[in-house]
Amino acid sequence: MLEENFQTVSDIAYHIISQKILDGEYPPGMKLSRRKMAEAAGVSVIPVIEALKRLEEDRLVESKPHWGSFVTIPTREKIRESYQLREAIECQSARILAEQMTPDQKLVLMEIATELDTVPYTYETVGDSRQSHLLFHTKLTEFTNNRLLTDTLRKINLFWVLCKAIETTTPIVSYPRYWHRYLVEEIASGDQDRAEIAMRQHVNNSLINLIATKD
Incomplete structure (x- = not known):
């Protein structure tokens, strides 16, 4: 200990x-x-x-x-590079979990997803929302039992936090209110292709919103 x-x-x-x-x-x-x-x-x-x-x-x-x-100054190019790696890691994690996610793991993810989808994203809640978002994606990789995937995502998440830390205004979030719960359900379907498609869309939508703050 x-x-x-x-x-x-x-x-x-x-x-x-x-x-x-x-x-x-x-x-x-x-x-x-x-x-x-x-x-x-x-x-x-x-x-x-x-x-x-x-x-x-x-x-x-x-x-x-x-x-x-x-x-580091998070340029658009650096953000895109980071998200290309994130997409590869998280899509693979989704495929792995589609085959091996347990009911208890789904319950953990759905609880975090529900919080993310239902708590209003405002100036007052933005800090907690970001922490929950990090926890959600960290758990997704942790549940694969692949330490390399988890460690690599940890480093990507640090860069993501850096990007978020320099935003001067509360980002306008246009995500569907079921966004994270839908992702969990698609992974839990057991269909690897469905899980990967849902995750790819999730990551790409996140990239679009983050890039928009740099315009």
């Missing part, structure tokens, strides 16, 4: 810096001074260097030779 909760100094720096990025305290394009990051995290510079490498792997930070590290 102690091993599971153990954190290195680099882990601590990573979590502190990444949270500041995702909260918008460190905005896109901001240069990340190693010395200032060390002060903010309460660690030395070496753990910060290790943390920045991990953040670069997560696509939250970009390194520019001779210039240093900067918070």
Whole structure:
């Protein structure tokens, strides 16, 4: 149990810096001074260097030779690339779950889906809605029992949160109110093709709405 909760100094720096990025305290394009990051995290510079490498792997930070590290700016091209990978991962997850999803797993997903489909998406609820959305898609991959799918989606989700964090207005959501429940039902049908088609539509509609905020 102690091993599971153990954190290195680099882990601590990573979590502190990444949270500041995702909260918008460190905005896109901001240069990340190693010395200032060390002060903010309460660690030395070496753990910060290790943390920045991990953040670069997560696509939250970009390194520019001779210039240093900067918070990633989510361009339309980067968003499209991220969603192409998301589509591949989530469509495969849907196909796997169409064959092996248990009644208990469907119940968990349907509970989250119902919340997402029925709670009004407003300025007051946007934070909780995003967390529920992340949980919904995380559970979808976790239930496949494929750790690689789950870990890759985790990194994609970090970039998604970064994109959402810089929106200055509440996004206009035109999704059908049954959107997430429909997806769960299509996966639960046991038909892999139906599950994949529903997921592909789900991901592509999400991309269209996110890209619209960049216009």
